[in-house]
Amino acid sequence: MTERKPPGVSFESWVDRQIHDAEARGEFTELPGAGKPLPEITDTPYDELWWIKRKMAREGLSVLPPSLALRKEAEDALAAASAAPSERTVRRIVEDINAKIREMMFKPPPGPPLGLKPYDVEKIVRDWHAAREARGVGGGHPEGQTGNGAA
Numbered sequence: 001m002t003e004r005k006p007p008g009v010s011f012e013s014w015v016d017r018q019i020h021d022a023e024a025r026g027e028f029t030e031l032p033g034a035g036k037p038l039p040e041i042t043d044t045p046y047d048e049l050w051w052i053k054r055k056m057a058r059e060g061l062s063v064l065p066p067s068l069a070l071r072k073e074a075e076d077a078l079a080a081a082s083a084a085p086s087e088r089t090v091r092r093i094v095e096d097i098n099a100k101i102r103e104m105m106f107k108p109p110p111g112p113p114l115g116l117k118p119y120d121v122e123k124i125v126r127d128w129h130a131a132r133e134a135r136g137v138g139g140g141h142p143e144g145q146t147g148n149g150a151a
Contacts, residue, residue, distance in 0.1 A: 065109070065112060066104065066111060067109060067113060067115075070104055071114070073097065074100075077096070078094075078097075081094055081124055087129075090124060090128045094124050095121060098118040101116050101118050101119075105117070
């Protein structure tokens with residue numbers, strides 16, 4: 001634990017003395033990256049939040065406004081629907097994301113506008129069937145689904 005600042009000594013003097021003593025002990029020699037530029041900062045303009053962004057990247061975190069997060073989720077949902085194993089799964093995925101889109105349409109959050117409207121479930125199911133037929137995947141109507149969109 002570091003020693004406490006003695007009373008009557010200015011904070012600046014106390015810190016300067018600690019730095020000077022550490023330099024005299026050689027605690028600042030041969031530090032990793034000594035004398036080298038910081039790679040993340042050399043080619044970019046100064047950003048006062050650079051350290052937060054680096055920490056978030058290192059931790060795999062992302063913070064998006066709600067409308068942008070939903071756009072990303074909708075994009076991922078369409079990709080998941082096209083790779084779904086059954087028509088029932090396609091319908092569930094699209095209906096779930098449509099419910100979220102409708103909710104945001106009627107209660108818009110702060111941030112950029114959503115710019116999405118609910119997807120046409122029947123069109124996505126038709127596209128899913130066409131893609132399966134093009135890949136030569138048989139069956140087409142698992143789980144008792146019919147091709148006319150009736151559930």
